[in-house]
Amino acid sequence: MGKTITEKILATHLERDVSSGELIEVKVDVALGNDITAPLAIVEFEKLGVKSLFNPDRVVLVLDHFAPNKDIRSAEQCKFVRAFAKKYGVKNFFDVGQMGIEHALLPEQGLVLPGDIIIGADSHTCTYGALGAFSTGVGSTDLAAVWATGEIWLKVPQTIKFVYYGKLNPWVGGKDLILHTIGDIGVDGANYMAMEFTGEVIPKLTMADRLTMSNMAIEAGGKAGIIAPDEITLEYIKPRAKREWKVYASDSDAEYVEVREYDCSQIEPQVAFPHLPSNVKPISKVGQVEIDQAVIGSCTNGRIEDLRLAARVLKGKKVHKDIRLIIIPGTQQIYLQAVKEGLVEIFIEAGGAVSTPTCGPCLGGYMGILAQGERCIATTNRNFVGRMGHKESKVYLANPAITAASAIAGRIVPVEDIL
Amino acid sequence: MKIAGQVFEKFRADINTDEIIPAVYLDTTSYEELAKHAMEGIDREFANSVSQGDIIVADKNFGCGSSREHAPIAIKACGVSCIIAKSFARIFYRNCLNIGLPIFECGEVDKIKKGDVLEIDFQTGLIKNLSTNETYSTTPFPEFMQKLIEVGGLMEYVRQKNRL
Ligand code: SF4
Numbered sequence: 001m002g003k004t005i006t007e008k009i010l011a012t013h014l015e016r017d018v019s020s021g022e023l024i025e026v027k028v029d030v031a032l033g034n035d036i037t038a039p040l041a042i043v044e045f046e047k048l049g050v051k052s053l054f055n056p057d058r059v060v061l062v063l064d065h066f067a068p069n070k071d072i073r074s075a076e077q078c079k080f081v082r083a084f085a086k087k088y089g090v091k092n093f094f095d096v097g098q099m100g101i102e103h104a105l106l107p108e109q110g111l112v113l114p115g116d117i118i119i120g121a122d123s124h125t126c127t128y129g130a131l132g133a134f135s136t137g138v139g140s141t142d143l144a145a146v147w148a149t150g151e152i153w154l155k156v157p158q159t160i161k162f163v164y165y166g167k168l169n170p171w172v173g174g175k176d177l178i179l180h181t182i183g184d185i186g187v188d189g190a191n192y193m194a195m196e197f198t199g200e201v202i203p204k205l206t207m208a209d210r211l212t213m214s215n216m217a218i219e220a221g222g223k224a225g226i227i228a229p230d231e232i233t234l235e236y237i238k239p240r241a242k243r244e245w246k247v248y249a250s251d252s253d254a255e256y257v258e259v260r261e262y263d264c265s266q267i268e269p270q271v272a273f274p275h276l277p278s279n280v281k282p283i284s285k286v287g288q289v290e291i292d293q294a295v296i297g298s299c300t301n302g303r304i305e306d307l308r309l310a311a312r313v314l315k316g317k318k319v320h321k322d323i324r325l326i327i328i329p330g331t332q333q334i335y336l337q338a339v340k341e342g343l344v345e346i347f348i349e350a351g352g353a354v355s356t357p358t359c360g361p362c363l364g365g366y367m368g369i370l371a372q373g374e375r376c377i378a379t380t381n382r383n384f385v386g387r388m389g390h391k392e393s394k395v396y397l398a399n400p401a402i403t404a405a406s407a408i409a410g411r412i413v414p415v416e417d418i419l
Numbered sequence: 420m421k422i423a424g425q426v427f428e429k430f431r432a433d434i435n436t437d438e439i440i441p442a443v444y445l446d447t448t449s450y451e452e453l454a455k456h457a458m459e460g461i462d463r464e465f466a467n468s469v470s471q472g473d474i475i476v477a478d479k480n481f482g483c484g485s486s487r488e489h490a491p492i493a494i495k496a497c498g499v500s501c502i503i504a505k506s507f508a509r510i511f512y513r514n515c516l517n518i519g520l521p522i523f524e525c526g527e528v529d530k531i532k533k534g535d536v537l538e539i540d541f542q543t544g545l546i547k548n549l550s551t552n553e554t555y556s557t558t559p560f561p562e563f564m565q566k567l568i569e570v571g572g573l574m575e576y577v578r579q580k581n582r583l
Contacts, residue, residue, distance in 0.1 A: 023563045036445045040488055043448055044574055048583055066446060073446035123486040123510055139488035139514035145577045187433055188480035192509050223509055363442040384437045384484060386460050
């Protein structure tokens with residue numbers, strides 16, 4: 001019986017064969033923490049009393065959730081992480097000025113590579129599966145244990161294979177494919193399992209679209225959302241990587257728990273209604289949904305390709321007078337690129353507010369919190385109750401083009417409506 | 420080991436970590452502080468009215484969403500002795516084992532009501548409903564996880580394994 005890409009990566013790190021269902025303790029290549037999860041991990045790590053990190057060069061710390069510090073308490077947390085990074089010699093420490101949203105930043109900086117095992121104390125660590133890595137989110141205690149030992153306990157997951165075929169419709173991208181998939185299998189449809197994205201459509205997607213898909217694997221409960229590397233992946237990796245990497249692919253006779261196929265020509269732009277990412281409707285069935293705010297950003301859709309899409313829609317147009325449009329580039333590099341390409345000018349002229357990179361409103365931190373009863377369309381990944389502010393506010397998830405178009409129309413609309 | 424307690428609340432499916440501990444409280448590592456806001460996203464009164472040793476029960480996919488360990492910490496720190504659910508989201512499940520908060524996956528939670536008194540045997544994994552005299556089985560933990568539970572969490576396991 002053949003092996004899946006996930007089984008192969010885990011087997012190489014363990015230096016023996018593995019099969020799904022097995023519990024293993026395996027070596028980790030990269031361990032990630034942020035300003036929210038690292039503080040708890042630091043407390044646990046220091047209680048252990050070990051003198052050093054397993055490998056300071058493979059530890060990454062990013063201050064992105066409540067940074068630039070939104071208040072005194074977040075300032076204290078960032079300070080705590082900063083001191084830890086200094087004390088233990090963590091070079092891959094990203095502070096205000098260099099930082100970006102972690103899952104946009106790590107691939108951009110070449111810190112995560114194909115074939116890696118990446119553990120992050122953040123649920124969207126699954127993003128790096130798009131590079132052909134095994135990458136999954138854990139909690140702070142797990143992170144502390146990895147810092148100390150360089151290893152993690154894992155159950156080798158079973159895999160669901162997703163096959164995307166057919167021609168993509170206009171304004172349909174990775175976000176729509178993954179929302180459609182989550183709508184199909186539900187928010188726990190892939191719980192404990194790896195999702196593997198395949199089919200003729202995948203090689204035609206940009207890295208940005210693929211990262212968006214893998215990013216939201218967790219919204220179906222997935223442990224990983226993995227895509228085998230191809231030419232496009234390597235083109236992305238080569239100029240960035242500063243160490244060796246290895247490319248894996250699933251065998252043709254690998255064992256899957258399930259195979260699901262999607263005809264992409266049937267998939268319209270998708271909108272996830274409150275309060276679950278699985279509560280999706282195609283744009284043609286949205287009806288009349290008026291909004292108060294639109295947010296373009298996050299680790300799901302804050303990349304340069306996403307900003308270009310938004311700019312294409314917004315160019316020469318004005319944001320509806322009753323709408324606040326907030327645009328948050330994912331990293332400093334993306335921000336600079338957006339300035340150079342004139343995208344920021346387009347956003348500001350349209351009446352949008354452009355922010356420094358941060359998670360900000362995505363998890364209800366700051367930079368666009370919703371009041372009671374307000375509705376927001378966002379390119380983010382979660383629309384849980386109260387996710388972006390008041391318990392009685394509502395978040396609708398969509399791709400950057402639909403979000404931009406809706407900001408112009410004042411309600412959720414297809415892009416064609418405002419062109 | 421056996422524990423007994425009353426079912427303080429029975430929650431629906433897909434309770435997410437934003438409901439268990441809203442993001443505004445992620446700026447602290449204090450257990451006492453987190454305890455005060457447990458389940459606040461779904462029930463403002465929860466932390467005030469739950470008693471030491473109470474049990475919470477839920478439908479499927481409890482703890483979905485973010486990896487914030489603040490979520491199981493808040494539940495544990497406010498006195499809840501264990502969680503019984505049809506299923507748990509993966510990261511939440513790990514976090515509970517790692518911090519030593521007992522959890523049980525049980526297919527028969529539909530039969531449990533708010534206010535029932537339950538007795539749970541950690542060895543056999545059997546739940547006895549003292550209010551109805553029913554007995555429910557739970558999914559047994561694999562050997563490795565059993566070990567984690569026995570030693571009291573991941574850090575203790577790491578300490579023992581690496582002789583720290
Ligand atoms: S952008 Fe949102 S989902 Fe992504 S890491 Fe930040 S808070 Fe989490």
